[in-house]
Amino acid sequence: MTDSAIDTSTIKVSQDELTISAYLAQPKAPGIYPGIVVLQEIFGVNAHIRQVTERIAREGYVAIAPALFERQAPGFETGYTPADVEVGREYAWGQTQAQQLLSDIQAAINYLKTRPNVKQNGFGCIGFCFGGHVAYLAATLPDIRATASFYGARITSATPGGGNPTLSVTPNISGTLYAFFGMEDGSIPVAEVNQIEAELQKYQIPHRVFRYDGAEHGFFCDHRASYNPVAASDAWEKAQQLFVEQLRNVGDG
Numbered sequence: 001m002t003d004s005a006i007d008t009s010t011i012k013v014s015q016d017e018l019t020i021s022a023y024l025a026q027p028k029a030p031g032i033y034p035g036i037v038v039l040q041e042i043f044g045v046n047a048h049i050r051q052v053t054e055r056i057a058r059e060g061y062v063a064i065a066p067a068l069f070e071r072q073a074p075g076f077e078t079g080y081t082p083a084d085v086e087v088g089r090e091y092a093w094g095q096t097q098a099q100q101l102l103s104d105i106q107a108a109i110n111y112l113k114t115r116p117n118v119k120q121n122g123f124g125c126i127g128f129c130f131g132g133h134v135a136y137l138a139a140t141l142p143d144i145r146a147t148a149s150f151y152g153a154r155i156t157s158a159t160p161g162g163g164n165p166t167l168s169v170t171p172n173i174s175g176t177l178y179a180f181f182g183m184e185d186g187s188i189p190v191a192e193v194n195q196i197e198a199e200l201q202k203y204q205i206p207h208r209v210f211r212y213d214g215a216e217h218g219f220f221c222d223h224r225a226s227y228n229p230v231a232a233s234d235a236w237e238k239a240q241q242l243f244v245e246q247l248r249n250v251g252d253g
Helices: 047-058 082-095 098-113 130-138 166-172 190-202 229-248
Strands: 006-015 018-027 033-039 062-066 118-128 144-150 176-182 207-212
Touching: 006 047, 006 062, 006 098, 018 033, 018 047, 018 098, 033 047, 033 098, 033 130, 033 229, 047 062, 047 118, 062 098, 082 130, 098 118, 098 130, 118 130, 118 229, 130 144, 130 166, 130 176, 144 229, 166 190, 176 190, 176 229, 190 207, 207 229
Parallel strands: 033 062, 033 118, 118 144, 144 176, 176 207
Antiparallel strands: 006 018, 018 062
8 A cells, every 4th residue: 555544443343232342443545445354362352463453454454353252351451471371261262152253253244344445245354373263263254255364273173162173164164264383383283284284175275374484373473472573574475465366356246
């Protein structure tokens, strides 16, 4: 974009009897932009997720980050201490449900569809850590054309709320999925990365899997000690290529 000025706001997204908070960032310049849903880590829609949402908007998208823990802890956001991690993990893996998460993401997409500055024929999503796992689930939504999943843990072994592992939904992915992993990630063994890639290949899902030597879990987050600027820069570039190819360069027909 030639003009990267953006507007930001905290909004409410309604579905059924539930109202979900969401952080919205959009270009100031008039135009019709693709919409992208940003999916949080276990730490809530915190400063890092808001910054990512703003960064995406500056690239020429309308970006929305719904609060995925709204049912469990409205307004929750936290830092990165071991105590914070334990609380976030309990919300993420002990209390969320896959179908509720998908419903919340669809509600965010439906909200974007009401905005006159948003393209209507395909959306993207990007998620980190827990959000990377949820992004893999969200890739099954018909509206999602492009998914960037960053170090989604437990994809091969679990799903929020229990049931078959999220990897089992791979045949239902209808768009293109890019997955990003650090090879020094203590939460995601290399064997699991290989398993995810094999499943994507098996079902002929358009995809790319990126492996970063020396990168740990959370390598994209510059608020964490595990931040790896080289891996983060390359992954951002690859994610933007995905969104340009699958969202911006596709017409409304």
